[in-house]
Amino acid sequence: xxxxxxxxxxxxxxxxxxxxxxxxxxxxxxxxxxxxxxxxxxxxxxxxxxxxxxxxxxxxxxxxxxxxxxxxxxxxxxxxxxxxxxxxxxxxxxxxxxxxxxxxxxxxxxxxxxxxxxxxxxxxxxxxxxxxxxxxxxxxxxxxxxxxxxxxxxxxxxxxxxxxxxxxxxxxxxxxxxxxxxxxxxxxxxxxxxxxxxxxxxx
Numbered sequence: 001x002x003x004x005x006x007x008x009x010x011x012x013x014x015x016x017x018x019x020x021x022x023x024x025x026x027x028x029x030x031x032x033x034x035x036x037x038x039x040x041x042x043x044x045x046x047x048x049x050x051x052x053x054x055x056x057x058x059x060x061x062x063x064x065x066x067x068x069x070x071x072x073x074x075x076x077x078x079x080x081x082x083x084x085x086x087x088x089x090x091x092x093x094x095x096x097x098x099x100x101x102x103x104x105x106x107x108x109x110x111x112x113x114x115x116x117x118x119x120x121x122x123x124x125x126x127x128x129x130x131x132x133x134x135x136x137x138x139x140x141x142x143x144x145x146x147x148x149x150x151x152x153x154x155x156x157x158x159x160x161x162x163x164x165x166x167x168x169x170x171x172x173x174x175x176x177x178x179x180x181x182x183x184x185x186x187x188x189x190x191x192x193x194x195x196x197x198x199x200x201x202x203x
Contacts, residue, residue: 004029007115009076011063014041015187017167019048026054033076035061041187063164064196074099080115081131084122091128101133165200168193172202
C-alpha cells in the first residue's frame with residue numbers, strides 16, 4: 001500500500017468530494033482523520049472505511065473556524081505522539097507548552113512536516129517522557145513566530161481555506177453552476193455555500 005503508516009487529514013469529508021478523497025487515502029493504507037460540520041455524514045464515510053478494513057477518526061470541525069481547526073490540530077499532534085510511542089515501545093505524551101509552541105509554528109498546511117517533527121522528538125525521548133517545546137526542532141527564537149509567518153503557501157488555516165474554495169469550484173462545475181445542487185454535492189446547506197462563495201470571492 002502506497003500510504004501505509006501515513007496520516008491524512010480531510011476537511012469537509014462528509015461531502016461527496018471529501019468522501020472520495022478520504023476513501024482513496026484509506027484504501028492506500030493511510031489512517032484518515034475525517035472532519036466536517038456534521039457528524040452524521042462523517043460517520044457514514046467512517047463506516048465505509050471501516051467496512052473496507054481501513055482506519056479513521058472523526059471530528060466535528062468547521063474548516064472556516066480557525067479556533068476549531070487549531071483545536072483539531074492539537075488532537076492530531078497528540079495522536080502522532082501516542083502512535084510514535086507505541087511504534088517505538090515508549091510511553092509518550094505532549095505538554096501544553098509544546099502544543100502552544102507547535103500552534104505558533106508555521107507548517108504551510110503540511111501534515112507530513114508536522115509528523116516528521118513529532119517522530120524526531122519521539123526518537124530521542126526517554127522510554128517514558130512528556131515532550132516539551134525543547135524536544136521539537138523549532139526555531140522559537142525567531143521574532144516571526146510571535147505572529148504566524150507569511151509564506152507563499154500560507155498558514156495551515158489559509159491552506160484549508162484554499163482547499164475549501166477549490167472544493168466549492170469543483171462542486172459548482174459538477175452542478176453546472178446550480179448552487180442548490182452544488183450544496184448537496186458538498187453536503188452543506190445552501191446558505192452556508194452562499195456565505196462561503198461570498199467569503200472566497202468565487203465567481
